[in-house]
Amino acid sequence: MATALQLAQGNPVLTDAVRRSRRLLNLRALIGAAASTVPVPGLDWAVDAALLSRIVPAINAEFGLTPAQLDLLPGHQREEVQKALAVVGSVLIGKFITRDLVIRMAQTVGKRLTARQAAKYVPLAGQAISAIMGYTALRYLGEEHIKDCVRVAQAARLVLPPPGGRADGR
Numbered sequence: 001m002a003t004a005l006q007l008a009q010g011n012p013v014l015t016d017a018v019r020r021s022r023r024l025l026n027l028r029a030l031i032g033a034a035a036s037t038v039p040v041p042g043l044d045w046a047v048d049a050a051l052l053s054r055i056v057p058a059i060n061a062e063f064g065l066t067p068a069q070l071d072l073l074p075g076h077q078r079e080e081v082q083k084a085l086a087v088v089g090s091v092l093i094g095k096f097i098t099r100d101l102v103i104r105m106a107q108t109v110g111k112r113l114t115a116r117q118a119a120k121y122v123p124l125a126g127q128a129i130s131a132i133m134g135y136t137a138l139r140y141l142g143e144e145h146i147k148d149c150v151r152v153a154q155a156a157r158l159v160l161p162p163p164g165g166r167a168d169g170r
Contacts, residue, residue, distance in 0.1 A: 004146040025142035036134035037127040063149040084155035092146040
């Protein structure tokens with residue numbers, strides 16, 4: 001399976017967006033891993049949901065795929081994005097991120113997260129395993145989302161916004 005950088009196919013603008021998105025993702029996944037070590041039931045789920053609800057829009061912004069950025073596109077370009085979204089099948093691109101969307105996303109790695117809950121109650125080793133599993137789960141979800149963004153940007157032939165996600169040039 002191809003990575004997001006491989007999907008970017010050497011396009012320097014897409015490659016830069018992937019790298020910026022991965023930096024954001026790595027930082028948030030580390031925060032989630034730290035929260036996973038705390039043996040409070042449900043805390044890691046709450047932290048993961050909060051992190052996902054913030055990282056997904058940030059990744060979308062790097063690729064010019066937030067609702068506000070898509071509204072600035074000419075009509076024909078928005079249609080191209082909608083067609084690309086239908087092909088890719090992402091429910092997180094160009095949408096306001098709701099609790100239901102985050103839950104749907106988290107369900108894709110639900111078994112790992114359940115095992116993580118159980119592992120955290122084993123002193124030290126269990127907490128380390130829980131942290132690793134939490135980091136891996138967030139990284140997986142984020143990387144899959146980045147791949148979807150790359151596919152949509154390529155299929156719709158989007159001109160990506162400058163770094164920082166501002167599509168209006170301000």
